[in-house]
Amino acid sequence: MLDFFAILFLIVSLLMLAGRSITNNITLLCAQALALCVMAFYLGLATGEINWHMVIVGGLTFVVKVIILPGVLYKLVHKVKVHREVVLSVGVVSSLLIGILLIGLTYGYIVPVLLKDIQVGGHLLSVALSSILLGCFFMISRPLVISQLIGVVAMENGLFLCALAITGGMPLIIELGIFFDILVGALVMAIITYQINGTFASIDTKLLNKLKG
Amino acid sequence: MLYVLLIVPMITGILCCLPIKPRCSEVINMIGSVLTGITAIYCSIKLFMSGPVENINRLLIIDELSAVLVFIIGVVGTSCCLYGVAYLRQDLKNGAITEDRMGLFWGLLQFFVATMYLAVLADNLGVMWVAIEGTTIVSALLVAFQGHKAALEAAWKYIIICTVGIAFAMLGIILTFYAARGVLGSSELSLSWRQLYPVATQLDPSLMKLAFIFILVGYGTKAGLFPLHTWLPDAHSQAPSPVSALLSGVLLNCAIYAIIRFHLLTTMAVGEGFSAKLLIIFGLMSMVGALPFILVQKDIKRLLAYSSVEHVGIIILGVGIGGVLGYTGAVLHLINHALGKSVLFLSAGTLTQNYKSKLIPKMQGIGQLLPITSAIFMAGLFAIGGAPPFGLFFSELNVASQIFQTLGTGLGLVFLMVIAVVFTGLIYFAGKMYFSNLPTRFPRGEQFSVSHLLVLLPICLLLIQGIYMPDVVQQWLGRVVNFMSNGGIPSV
Numbered sequence: 001m002l003d004f005f006a007i008l009f010l011i012v013s014l015l016m017l018a019g020r021s022i023t024n025n026i027t028l029l030c031a032q033a034l035a036l037c038v039m040a041f042y043l044g045l046a047t048g049e050i051n052w053h054m055v056i057v058g059g060l061t062f063v064v065k066v067i068i069l070p071g072v073l074y075k076l077v078h079k080v081k082v083h084r085e086v087v088l089s090v091g092v093v094s095s096l097l098i099g100i101l102l103i104g105l106t107y108g109y110i111v112p113v114l115l116k117d118i119q120v121g122g123h124l125l126s127v128a129l130s131s132i133l134l135g136c137f138f139m140i141s142r143p144l145v146i147s148q149l150i151g152v153v154a155m156e157n158g159l160f161l162c163a164l165a166i167t168g169g170m171p172l173i174i175e176l177g178i179f180f181d182i183l184v185g186a187l188v189m190a191i192i193t194y195q196i197n198g199t200f201a202s203i204d205t206k207l208l209n210k211l212k213g
Numbered sequence: 214m215l216y217v218l219l220i221v222p223m224i225t226g227i228l229c230c231l232p233i234k235p236r237c238s239e240v241i242n243m244i245g246s247v248l249t250g251i252t253a254i255y256c257s258i259k260l261f262m263s264g265p266v267e268n269i270n271r272l273l274i275i276d277e278l279s280a281v282l283v284f285i286i287g288v289v290g291t292s293c294c295l296y297g298v299a300y301l302r303q304d305l306k307n308g309a310i311t312e313d314r315m316g317l318f319w320g321l322l323q324f325f326v327a328t329m330y331l332a333v334l335a336d337n338l339g340v341m342w343v344a345i346e347g348t349t350i351v352s353a354l355l356v357a358f359q360g361h362k363a364a365l366e367a368a369w370k371y372i373i374i375c376t377v378g379i380a381f382a383m384l385g386i387i388l389t390f391y392a393a394r395g396v397l398g399s400s401e402l403s404l405s406w407r408q409l410y411p412v413a414t415q416l417d418p419s420l421m422k423l424a425f426i427f428i429l430v431g432y433g434t435k436a437g438l439f440p441l442h443t444w445l446p447d448a449h450s451q452a453p454s455p456v457s458a459l460l461s462g463v464l465l466n467c468a469i470y471a472i473i474r475f476h477l478l479t480t481m482a483v484g485e486g487f488s489a490k491l492l493i494i495f496g497l498m499s500m501v502g503a504l505p506f507i508l509v510q511k512d513i514k515r516l517l518a519y520s521s522v523e524h525v526g527i528i529i530l531g532v533g534i535g536g537v538l539g540y541t542g543a544v545l546h547l548i549n550h551a552l553g554k555s556v557l558f559l560s561a562g563t564l565t566q567n568y569k570s571k572l573i574p575k576m577q578g579i580g581q582l583l584p585i586t587s588a589i590f591m592a593g594l595f596a597i598g599g600a601p602p603f604g605l606f607f608s609e610l611n612v613a614s615q616i617f618q619t620l621g622t623g624l625g626l627v628f629l630m631v632i633a634v635v636f637t638g639l640i641y642f643a644g645k646m647y648f649s650n651l652p653t654r655f656p657r658g659e660q661f662s663v664s665h666l667l668v669l670l671p672i673c674l675l676l677i678q679g680i681y682m683p684d685v686v687q688q689w690l691g692r693v694v695n696f697m698s699n700g701g702i703p704s705v
Contacts, residue, residue, distance in 0.1 A: 117419050118391060132384075136377070145369065152376055159380050163387050170390060171404060174339030178383075181346045188350050189372060192357055196365050208366040211447040 001046075002039060006127040009035040009161065010103065013131040013154065016138055017099045018092055025150050026073045032131075032157050033065035039164065053172055060179050061160075069153060069186055076146060076190050080197040090141040099134055106130040124165035131158035145196055145203040149189045156182050214256055215273040218283070218330045221249045226323030229316050238316035239298055245323060246294035253287025253330070256280070261689040273334040274407060277696035281544060282333040282470050285551045288674075289462040290326045292667045296559045297322065297455035299664040303566045304453070309359060318358060318453075325351045325459065332467045338386050338404045341471060342379070345435060348464055349375040356452040356460075367444075367451035374444040375435055382431025385475070388424035392416045392482075406474060410702050413481035421482040428475045429491055436468035438495045438529065439502035442522050446506070449518035450571065454562020457514060461521045462555035466547055469525065473532055473697070481700045485535075492533030497624070499526030500631045508638045512571045513561050516642060517554065520597060523635055524550045530628070531612040532697075534619050540694040542611030549604040549678070552671035553596045559668050560590040567655070573642055578651030583659045587647065589668050594643045596675050598636035604678035 012032045019025045037058050044054030090098070106129045118125065132155050139151030160178075163170050170178075197203050225245025229238040257280040275283060301318065304310045310318075328351055332344035349372060357368035390404055396415045397408055409416075430441070437445040449457045472492075479488040503522040510516040528550070531543030563586050568576045579587035596603035609632060617625040651657065678686075696702070 115423070117417060117423075118388075132380070139373075139377070148373055152373065155377065155380055159383055162384065166387050166391050167394060170339060170387070171337075174337070174343065174404070177340060177343030181343055181350070185346065185350045185372070185376060188354055192353065192365065192368055192372065195357060195360060196369060199360065199362055199365055205369075208369060210363060211366055211370075211451070 002042060003123045005035050005039050005042070006123045006161075009039075010123075010127045010131060013134045013158070014096070014099050014103070016150075016154065017095045017134065017141075020092070022077050022144070022146060022150075023074070025147065026070050026077070029073070029150055029153060029157075030066055030070040032154065033061060033069070036157055036161060037061040037066060039161070040169075043164070043168070053169060056172065057169060057175055060176075064179050064183050065153070065157065068183065072186065072190055073146070073150065076193060079194065080146070080203055089143055095137070095141055098137060102133045102137060103130040106133065118166055120165055124161065128158050128162035128165050131155075132162065134158075143204055143206060145193050145205055145208075148205065149186065149193060152189070153182070153186060214252070214259075215275060215334055217252050218249060218256065218334065219273075219327055221245055221252065222323040222327035222330070225249075226320045226327065229323060230320035231316070233316065235312050235315040238319050239301075242294060242319040242323065243298060246291045246326070249326065249330075250287045250291030253283050253290075257284040257287065261692065272336060272340065273331075274336040275334060277693045278470070278473065279333045281548065281693055282466060283330070285466055285548055286326065286329055286333065286463050288671065289551050289555045290329070290459065292671065293455045293458045293462070293555060293559065294319075294322055294326070296458075296664050296667045297453075299662070300453065300455055300559075300562055300566070303563070307566065307569070314358075318355075321351055321355050321358075322455070322459075325355060325456075329463055329467050333470055336405045336407055338389065338406070338409075342383060342386055345382075345432070345467060345471065346376070346379050348467065349379065349435070352448075352452075352456065352460060352464065355456045356448045358453055358456070359451070364451040367447035371444045371448040374441075378434025378441065379431050381427045381434075382471075385424040385427030385431060388420055388427065389416075389478075392420040392424065406478075409478060410481070410700060413478050413700065416478075416482040418483045421479050422487055425475055425479040425483075425488050425491070429472060429488075429495065432468045432471045432475075433495060436465050436472060436529070437499070437522050437525050439499035439522065439526065442499070442502075445522060446515045446518040449521065449558075450512055450514035454514075454558050454565070457518075457562070458555040458558035461518065461558060462551040465521060465525055466551055469528055469532075469547065472529070476532060477697060477700050489533045489535060492529050493620070496526045496528075496530030496533055497627070499523065499529065500628070502526075504631055504634060507635055510642075511573055513565065513573050513576065513642075513646075514558070514571055516573070516639075517557050517561060520635065520639065521550075521554060523631070524554070524597075527609065527612060527632075531608075531615070534612070534615050535698070536615050536619060537694055537698070538611045538615035538618070540697045541690060542608045542613075542615065544690065544693050544697075545604065545608035545611065549608050549675060550597070552675055553593055553603070553605060556589065556668045556671045557593040557597060560586050560593060564590065573646060576646050577649040578655075579646045580648075581651040581657055582655050585659055585661055585665050586668075589665065589672060591643055591647060592672050593668075594639050596672065598639045599632055600636070602676060602679040604675045607679055 012028050016025055016028045040054050040058030044051040107126050111126045135151050135155035135158055139148045200207050228241050260275050260280045328344050328347040332341055335341040353368045353372035356371055357364050396412050434441040449460055476488045500523050503519045506519040528543050528546050531539045564579055565571045596605055599605045599609045613628055616628050
């Protein structure tokens with residue numbers, strides 16, 4: 001059950017690499033967070049007694065990552081009027097291939113060799129690490145400021161799953177802090193994106209290359 | 214008492230953000246930062262006057278190492294917030310900022326200070342992470358504050374690089390948590406420094422090795438270690454000068470503090486050598502890597518920023534080598550660099566405001582334009598370059614002698630060479646700026662004012678420390694060093 005949603009999570013992360021349109025990417029991000037939220041609820045409710053820690057975390061994931069963040073991002077896309085179709089610096093096919101390569105790397109090398117001391121069964125850890133890498137690659141390969149923002153949130157989702165996989169969730173106070181940070185961080189990035197759009201009349205990162213040396 | 218350090222700047226920040234007259238928010242900011250500064254210095258001195266405090270089960274703790282950082286934030290943070298008043302007034306006159314945004318600036322500045330206090334006082338690794346990420350978020354807004362193209366570019370690079378970097382630090386913390394859970398159980402306490410240090414030897418070594426690598430990459434990005442430093446010169450050069458001073462003087466130290474803590478933990482869990490070797494490599498790389506950028510720099514604030522990269526290298530190197538001299542040098546250098554670099558950024562900020570340019574070739578005859586500020590600026594440059602009798606000379610000397618003892622003559626010579634070349638570079642630029650004629654269109658001379666006192670004070674501290682170190686301070690320093698060589702357990 002958990003593995004099913006984990007695989008779903010991974011497929012969504014991979015699909016983000018294929019999407020050209022920003023709005024589709026945001027929808028996928030939303031779906032990714034939803035999978036995360038379901039997993040947290042499953043961990044909280046599946047065993048006979050209710051694990052309130054996981055339920056709270058799942059609820060917060062739903063509110064922050066499924067509702068608020070995508071809402072903010074949609075609004076941002078609407079405001080800065082991004083061209084729906086983005087020209088990619090790496091083509092769709094090759095970025096998908098690189099994505100699959102990264103997943104292979106995690107499954108074949110990072111988890112069984114580098115992290116051999118961590119004994120956790122199932123796909124969760126591999127999925128989490130590969131989606132961190134995929135989020136990283138997403139950020140590098142996209143030219144728009146807003147895609148980098150999406151990539152950061154996707155990476156944070158992967159990180160969150162990683163905490164879930166390795167330790168079954170961090171202590172609650174830290175979890176709350178991380179949610180707060182992500183929320184405020186994404187809002188601040190959205191503000192700066194908006195300012196960049198106002199000043200440069202574009203949100204292409206290629207224009208952000210004046211500071212050197 | 215420690216909660217006051219968080220609450221006062223938070224309340225001050227909120228008050229400043231309210232829609233009140235700019236003059237009012239200025240006064241609130243001044244009162245708030247003086248209050249915080251006094252409390253911070255009181256807290257850190259109280260710790261050293263009394264013995265180690267037993268305060269288990271608290272969210273915030275202060276021990277020997279964090280007391281040093283609290284002291285630094287207290288002195289540098291307060292003087293930056295106060296100097297900022299004069300700086301912003303000048304900016305207002307130049308039309309670089311509108312009156313209605315001033316309150317917001319003070320508010321953000323106070324929030325920034327509050328997050329830094331939280332970062333060094335938090336007993337919990339996770340809370341510390343949250344606080345350090347918080348500093349990135351707040352200070353990115355400050356970097357972008359002037360709103361022009363370069364500032365936005367710098368802010369964007371800063372927030373993206375540091376957020377991604379710090380995500381790796383989170384991986385390290387997750388691994389540490391996994392390792393600690395087997396020993397301490399999975400309550401909040403298993404991520405508390407106070408609980409972790411005594412059981413460090415029982416943690417799984419290979420997990421801790423992995424965790425340390427992630428931590429070093431993550432917080433190293435924030436501290437500006439060489440290959441990960443790319444955001445640093447941009448953010449430091451584009452931020453308003455009081456913010457650059459805070460970034461360079463205090464924020465980098467907070468990240469270094471996190472690395473030192475993990476270094477102590479890893480050393481105990483893995484045994485000597487592993488984390489120390491990594492720190493030595495990164496430290497040397499930062500020193501050597503910053504060198505070429507310092508020599509060919511045209512922008513005064515970027516010059517200072519790259520010099521920060523070099524000094525972070527020295528501190529990390531000192532921590533890595535360890536030993537009494539290494540730790541003493543590193544801790545002293547932490548303090549000295551914060552004092553010296555903040556003075557430099559503040560006075561350079563006033564100079565750039567007057568020349569309306571940050572380029573060194575355009576800033577000619579600084580001694581004729583602003584005699585007092587430029588004298589302080591020159592003194593600051595000599596101090597940061599490591600010339601005697603300033604304190605940095607002695608902290609560098611400590612690190613250097615430990616290098617000659619532990620790493621051998623070769624690396625010791627490299628270390629000295631780098632410092633010498635950087636010194637020459639800084640003095641070359643200083644000479645160009647000072648010993649040249651002022652273009653006639655500028656008015657000459659300036660009045661001595663309170664804000665000069667603010668930058669004069671740290672310089673005097675550096676000078677006094679280099680000439681005569683009181684016994685009390687030496688004892689305190691000895692306690693910090695003891696704390697570090699004991700691996701994070703306070704010596705009784």
